[in-house]
Amino acid sequence: MNKQTGILALTLAAGVLGLAGYAVANASRDAILQGYAQQAGVSSFSAAAGKAMFLSTNTTGKPETPSCTTCHTSDPTAAGKTRVGKPIDPMAVSRTPDRFTDPAKVEKWFRRNCKSVLGRECTPQEKGDFITYMSSI
Numbered sequence: 001m002n003k004q005t006g007i008l009a010l011t012l013a014a015g016v017l018g019l020a021g022y023a024v025a026n027a028s029r030d031a032i033l034q035g036y037a038q039q040a041g042v043s044s045f046s047a048a049a050g051k052a053m054f055l056s057t058n059t060t061g062k063p064e065t066p067s068c069t070t071c072h073t074s075d076p077t078a079a080g081k082t083r084v085g086k087p088i089d090p091m092a093v094s095r096t097p098d099r100f101t102d103p104a105k106v107e108k109w110f111r112r113n114c115k116s117v118l119g120r121e122c123t124p125q126e127k128g129d130f131i132t133y134m135s136s137i
Contacts, residue, residue, distance in 0.1 A: 050133025
């Protein structure tokens with residue numbers, strides 16, 4: 001089997017298995033989630049809770065950033081913009097496969113954005129739920 005045939009076979013297999021358009025599991029992201037699970041004392045996270053958090057409007061953070069959707073739009077598969085107009089890649093792992101794979105970046109952005117939107121740092125449970133939601137779409 002040559003390289004092109006192999007790529008075609010993998011693409012067809014992904015389509016048959018219903019994986020087309022979905023992010024493939026990532027060992028780094030899985031390790032980050034496992035760390036949050038240990039910190040939270042849970043064995044799994046809730047995509048529904050992550051979605052609710054993403055879409056929620058809050059009054060405890062900065063008035064100019066009452067929700068994640070302020071910058072990221074209500075569609076995680078769409079690109080967002082910072083308040084000064086700088087583009088932000090889509091949050092959905094299906095659109096930005098390397099999202100949530102660098103532990104230092106994940107912590108940096110959770111710390112900054114949770115404080116801005118919620119007025120506090122996110123809990124390990126919230127972080128795990130959020131990443132689980134973004135990985136599910």
